[in-house]
Amino acid sequence: MRSLPLLALTGAAALSALTACGASDPAADPAALTVVSTDTECEVSRTDLTAGSHTFTLVNKGSKVTEVYFYAPDGKIISEKENIGPGTSYDITVSLPAGDQQIGCKPGMVGDGIRQDVKVSGEAAALDPRLVKAVADYRLYIDAQVADTVSVSEKFVAAVKAGDIEKAKELYAPSRFGWESVEPVAESFGDLDPKIDAREADLTDEEKAGWSGWHKLEKALWEDGSAKGMEAVGDQLITDLKDLQDRVHTVDITPASMANGAKELLDEVATGKITGEEEAFSHTDLVDFKANLDGASKVFELLAPVVKEKDAALATALEGAFADVYTALKKHEKGDGYVSYDTVGADERKKLTDVVNALGEPLSKLAAAVA
CATH class of the missing domain: 1.20.1420.20 (M75 peptidase, HXXE motif)
Incomplete structure (x- = not known):
């Protein structure tokens, strides 16, 4: 069972070591795909993508632990990352199918979150x-x-x-x-x-x-x-x-x-x-x-x-x-x-x-x- 913010912070020492793994500095590559979560917004660097695998850097610039979801055109969850602490980032590779879909951020890890529409075209290899x-x-x-x-x-x-x-x-x-x-x-x-x-x-x-x-x-x-x-x-x-x-x-x-x-x-x-x-x-x-x-x-x-x-x-x-x-x-x-x-x-x-x-x-x- 996923933990809510208070419990997620309780394990911060172990968690920070894990969420830092594979994380990169999105500022180092302006063309990099990023999802920036704040307490009120979910900003996706590009919303027009091609079908296939993409690596996103998930960045939490908010004050709360957040999670990020990738939703398929039918609304099912393709992939997710929970427990992204404030001030941390995480790299995730996701295989996106073609179609209109969404990427969502959930500040505080509660509620329906904030969603950004994404259009994925073409055909994956x-x-x-x-x-x-x-x-x-x-x-x-x-x-x-x-x-x-x-x-x-x-x-x-x-x-x-x-x-x-x-x-x-x-x-x-x-x-x-x-x-x-x-x-x-x-x-x-x-x-x-x-x-x-x-x-x-x-x-x-x-x-x-x-x-x-x-x-x-x-x-x-x-x-x-x-x-x-x-x-x-x-x-x-x-x-x-x-x-x-x-x-x-x-x-x-x-x-x-x-x-x-x-x-x-x-x-x-x-x-x-x-x-x-x-x-x-x-x-x-x-x-x-x-x-x-x-x-x-x-x-x-x-x-x-x-x-x-x-x-x-x-x-x-x-x-x-x-x-x-x-x-x-x-x-x-x-x-x-x-x-x-x-x-x-x-x-x-x-x-x-x-x-x-x-x-x-x-x-x-x-x-x-x-x-």
Whole structure:
């Protein structure tokens, strides 16, 4: 679940290292494509583009954390970048289809944001057949992960409704694993994400009245020690997850969006898992960490044949950096899962932060390598 501005700033140390990766100085090249977000405007340097891959420098000149969205002609999200802090910039490579579309900025990461119309003409070059296969295989991966989420969540909710607290606690983190591994895809359905994965700390007092999803159940199980009255919340979670399962087949996927999603997954680790903000009551953050990491690693695995040919040094760097993160995470395994994150001290959290940041730098270049 994306964090709102207050929480995004809480993880500023980890986040700044990630958002700086790959960012360039837009002033150095007047012809560069830029999207400048302020508190009141979303300025796109060019609004007449050709179909195909483009690299944009996203610049936040506002006072609030912002995010930038690229919308297809049918309104679906092509790609996005969240948690762009004030005074920072970020490079993102996006594959744009032909047609009238929009680029949007969302200062404060709330509301509908500010949108700029963009006209894209021409026809994009044909994809490398290996990338066509990578996209097809990633669709299969997404389907499998969401199906697993629904299956395990049904068992989790059954335990909640039966009042079996220990069984529900045991199933809580596994029920979220598939979701976390494909979180950027799941989050592209903006109406479902808040219903399924909203955290209490992200909500206003008014929004708390309608709070639903995993984290409401998490609080009941760990803080209240009771699932009484949570039956309807559990049923709604399954309804929303099945809705996601039906709709995920419609999501637009390109090699660039896969790569950007992998980076988003790592950013999720930096801003929610390492800080301990994601699982405030259960402290099962390391399970989410593993799921995010697995999702990002799967994307690289699928794109690797092309990356190794186009940029062998980048492929080698990513292989090593992924291995380092897995090694660091493995130290915290306990049985089939991980230790409670509230038992992981500051020094160990710093080690996790360091390897995540080290992976973030080469991972930010993955989209450009397959564009």
